[in-house]
Amino acid sequence: MTKQAGTENTGPETTVSESTVSETTEPAIRLTAEAWESLFRAQVAVMRRLRNDPSFKKLAIGEYDVLFNLTRCPTGWTRLNELNRNLLISQPSLSRMVERLEAKGLVQRKQAPDDQRGVMVALTDTGRELQREIGAAHVRVIHTLLGPILQTGELKQLLELTQRIREGVDDAEHADY
């Protein structure tokens, strides 16, 4: 349980609480909850570090994420609602965030050709450049942080497991049942 000797630990424990997952909980359910909890905390731990990195001085992490998602569109352009599927923020928030990013000259908008209601977004050259700059720093931080913790094989395992989670959850999302 990795408790440092001589430390008066009064803070929250890193083991799963009995009030949520009691010892009488069915083991399979308990394990699933513990795995999720651990995944979530790992994400928080890494994110806390990332957020404070000087590379995110220019742009909030959520805004960077929008630019990043835009780099992944084969045509360069995406529908606003499509973009929203990969983010945690709400539709109105994305709408206004894109507005701000446009004002900063980082993205551009145009009407969707096939749907008069729709809006398409793409990076501008400036936006693409900024994304690359921040992304490069981002990658360096991650490598410095995670490199000493996980070996190549373990990184591959983690990648594979989390990819399946993402795909599985997204599929369930679109499934009509």
Add this chain to the structure above:
Amino acid sequence: MTKQAGTENTGPETTVSESTVSETTEPAIRLTAEAWESLFRAQVAVMRRLRNDPSFKKLAIGEYDVLFNLTRCPTGWTRLNELNRNLLISQPSLSRMVERLEAKGLVQRKQAPDDQRGVMVALTDTGRELQREIGAAHVRVIHTLLGPILQTGELKQLLELTQRIREGVDDAEHADY
């Protein structure tokens, strides 16, 4: 690459962008970035589902997380700054969130005995009850969601890998270098 036949995919791809991690990037660095990216997206995918669950009607997910963290304190009480270490929100935000939770009767505050500046927080009985209620639903959703995706052994792998990340990152945080 799991692309559905007959689908005009115009949205963001699920493979890592070349603009951030180019094919010439050192493989180890590339893999680390891909693993983090995948972990992050998996977290987003699960979180999107969780957030919409009716069990979070009563309390925002961030507020639930505070209650949850409080259940893990051996003594029941924690220092505000200690609590803040496990969360993504800023110190002023936590300060006000606790204020609101106190107003709702879910947590209680008292002055720290050993430090006149400090504030200690603990759940009230009502708070503990609500945490249990939401937590139980939470666990059910997670199990329904992740159960069909990962097997027992895989969940254990995931748990182990993410635990190491959390510990490793937190240790690096406290290290003085």
Add this chain to the structure above:
DNA sequence: TTATTATAGATGCAGATGCATCTACTTGAA
């Protein structure tokens, strides 16, 4: 066609967030 229902995105508004700063207290050095 026309009426109904659904969807894309924008907007008003109340409330939450982070940053900078402030006060109060503590620590450590002279």
Add this chain to the structure above:
DNA sequence: TTCAAGTAGATGCATCTGCATCTATAATAA
């Protein structure tokens, strides 16, 4: 001691967020 520097938490303020709702367009049914 005394005083400078550091830390805990609160607060003013500008900004961002989500919810509910609105408009405009699209899809579906009658």
